[in-house]
Amino acid sequence: MATTVKKVNRSVDLTLWEKMYIPEILRGMSITLKHFAVNLLGNALEVFGGRRERKIQTLYYPEELPNVPIAYRGRPVLVADENGLEKCVACGLCEVACPANCISIIGAERGDGERYPVSYILDGSRCIFCGLCEEACPKEAIVMSGEWQDICEYDRAKMIYTKEDLLRSEKSLKKRIKVLREKYFNKGRY
Amino acid sequence: METLLFYLFATLSVAFGLMMIMARQAIYSAVCLIGVMFCLAGLFALLSAHLIAALQILVYAGAVMVLFVFVIMLLNLREKAGLRSVGDMATQLFFVVVLGVLFVPLIASYDAPSATKLAEGFGSTAGVGTLLYTDYILPFEIVSVLLLAALVGAVALAKTRMR
Amino acid sequence: MSAYLPDLIETMVKIAIVLGMNIGFFAPMLAWVERKQSAVMQDRIGANRADIFGFTVIGLFHSLADAIKLIFKEDFIPRGADKLLHTIAPLIAMIPALVTFAVIPFGGHYVLWGHDVNLVIADLDVGILFVLAISSIATYGVVLAGWASNNNWSLLGGLRAAAQMFSYEVTMGLTIIGLVMYYQSLSLVEIVAKQENFFHWGIIWHWPAFILFLACAVAENKRVPFDIPEAESELVAGYFTEYSGMKFVIFWTAEFIEVVTISALCVVMFFGGHQIPFISVQDIVNYLMDFGPNVANLVAAVIGFTVFIVKVVVLIFIQMTIRWTLPRFRYDQIMKLGWKMILPLSLVWILIVGVLILAGIMPTP
Numbered sequence: 001m002a003t004t005v006k007k008v009n010r011s012v013d014l015t016l017w018e019k020m021y022i023p024e025i026l027r028g029m030s031i032t033l034k035h036f037a038v039n040l041l042g043n044a045l046e047v048f049g050g051r052r053e054r055k056i057q058t059l060y061y062p063e064e065l066p067n068v069p070i071a072y073r074g075r076p077v078l079v080a081d082e083n084g085l086e087k088c089v090a091c092g093l094c095e096v097a098c099p100a101n102c103i104s105i106i107g108a109e110r111g112d113g114e115r116y117p118v119s120y121i122l123d124g125s126r127c128i129f130c131g132l133c134e135e136a137c138p139k140e141a142i143v144m145s146g147e148w149q150d151i152c153e154y155d156r157a158k159m160i161y162t163k164e165d166l167l168r169s170e171k172s173l174k175k176r177i178k179v180l181r182e183k184y185f186n187k188g189r190y
Numbered sequence: 191m192e193t194l195l196f197y198l199f200a201t202l203s204v205a206f207g208l209m210m211i212m213a214r215q216a217i218y219s220a221v222c223l224i225g226v227m228f229c230l231a232g233l234f235a236l237l238s239a240h241l242i243a244a245l246q247i248l249v250y251a252g253a254v255m256v257l258f259v260f261v262i263m264l265l266n267l268r269e270k271a272g273l274r275s276v277g278d279m280a281t282q283l284f285f286v287v288v289l290g291v292l293f294v295p296l297i298a299s300y301d302a303p304s305a306t307k308l309a310e311g312f313g314s315t316a317g318v319g320t321l322l323y324t325d326y327i328l329p330f331e332i333v334s335v336l337l338l339a340a341l342v343g344a345v346a347l348a349k350t351r352m353r
Numbered sequence: 354m355s356a357y358l359p360d361l362i363e364t365m366v367k368i369a370i371v372l373g374m375n376i377g378f379f380a381p382m383l384a385w386v387e388r389k390q391s392a393v394m395q396d397r398i399g400a401n402r403a404d405i406f407g408f409t410v411i412g413l414f415h416s417l418a419d420a421i422k423l424i425f426k427e428d429f430i431p432r433g434a435d436k437l438l439h440t441i442a443p444l445i446a447m448i449p450a451l452v453t454f455a456v457i458p459f460g461g462h463y464v465l466w467g468h469d470v471n472l473v474i475a476d477l478d479v480g481i482l483f484v485l486a487i488s489s490i491a492t493y494g495v496v497l498a499g500w501a502s503n504n505n506w507s508l509l510g511g512l513r514a515a516a517q518m519f520s521y522e523v524t525m526g527l528t529i530i531g532l533v534m535y536y537q538s539l540s541l542v543e544i545v546a547k548q549e550n551f552f553h554w555g556i557i558w559h560w561p562a563f564i565l566f567l568a569c570a571v572a573e574n575k576r577v578p579f580d581i582p583e584a585e586s587e588l589v590a591g592y593f594t595e596y597s598g599m600k601f602v603i604f605w606t607a608e609f610i611e612v613v614t615i616s617a618l619c620v621v622m623f624f625g626g627h628q629i630p631f632i633s634v635q636d637i638v639n640y641l642m643d644f645g646p647n648v649a650n651l652v653a654a655v656i657g658f659t660v661f662i663v664k665v666v667v668l669i670f671i672q673m674t675i676r677w678t679l680p681r682f683r684y685d686q687i688m689k690l691g692w693k694m695i696l697p698l699s700l701v702w703i704l705i706v707g708v709l710i711l712a713g714i715m716p717t718p
Contacts, residue, residue: 028678029678032394035396217497247486256515259493260496314478
């Protein structure tokens, strides 16, 4: 998402022409009327299958969903590897890093000596979406996803997510992990 | 029909006037005074003085009373607590009686003018304007000078307050 | 009494036309236009969800849905509010807007079945003064609403409204003095009659008065850019913060009807009322004489009324465009604009018109 910055000259000294006010009102009205005419023409064109010149910014929300940018911090989720097992090694760094104390982990060892979280509970009602957990994680096992829907519930009990609720495949989170690497590791800040 | 309207407006204006004096809240008094102005305008209209009727509403009900209401709101006058004191009531009664006595000789000496046919264009804008700028030019100019003096005085007062 | 009957019926029909036009057509339509026009102007879509059997009619049913919702809403009067004044304040705001239409001619003079029909409810000798007088009464609705709500936002809104409307009333009266001097009449019917010739339309000579009058009239109506009495970013909703349900609707309807009133006044004073440029009413009647005088007059009346409405709609559109183009003035800016700019300008304009008329450059019709 490349954005351009337009510098506006905010000089407060008005010229005589601007002080007369009425020409400036007419100029403003001509701008709004131009938008009106172009959009009205666009509406008419669309009915007959044409293409509108100016894009309508409105999003039909429940039917259309906005594309959140990749840096968006939605619900934190756990990353699963190819076998569907969580990458998390239950080191507890995220638990410590979390300023809202919303993560609680009980760790154990698998047969091959690998540590894993027996239970990983994330209290969504306390999470403040700060992203410190993903920053603390040494294994890229917890990342902030782009999920922003269904985060609100009528019942607080429903907002306590377990490990099974939070597991997402690594493929679906590839972009976010790439951003994380650029942000935290490649620049050598940590 | 006109007699009926006259009695309607007359009764209403007296009623509004009474309510204005009796009202406990300043804002109700103001509203009742606006009602009085309206009824007076109606009476003027019945006397075929349409211009005066319109001016009555425009100037008194529309402009002067807005300032009254503005001041009442600015001071935020609310209802006064407690009942009216006996002394207040006595004073009011006294003035009502005195004024009533003063009015008796006035009403007694009133000689109703016999009905005359109104001149063409009486009460119309052109008629009032002609009268105002020919027969009554001197009082008109004196009043305008008086208003100018009041205006200058108000500006002078406000200016000294600012400094 | 039977001699009065045709007049009575005529007046009743005219009142029905005016009320139906304002409350039945313009008020709900303007609610829709305000939403949809602003949406189209701002690259949005606007209200389009309310539907009946799947038909949305480009959002038009939202007016209906709003009306139904607001009628069934609780009519809430806050504690400590003055119940009587709180209830009558919306009516005081609404009634003047409608009463003003009594003197606005929405057509010319026609002869129908041997009966003289003047398409105006009351042809007053002092029409313009009547309009100014009645519109000054509308101030009380707003001011009393602000006072009666027992709420500081409302009180401040009412105070601002009183100061603003009082200032602009004076100026509004002065802006049209030049026009009155030109037409030599205060009667709106006479003013329209004198605009039969296109070159006698008010806008030809009096366009500065038109600009000043429109500014004052919009300020009198408290719409953006003069909406400091309700300034939602400062005073919640100003004088109608504590209003809900039907009383709120009445305030809104009053505002929309005032938009129509302003447009109608401008049309009558500056744009020739029901007249079509270069075609007089008599021309239309003469052209249609083959169908009989009654039909000819009736058709001419309908055409005149339609032309009047079209002009009103165009002016409403201009007002709506102003409303969605300009940002709100600050309080001191409004006072400065009213007293230090528009008032002197209108006085200068009166002087210029007087000189031009005396010099014979601007011949009065």
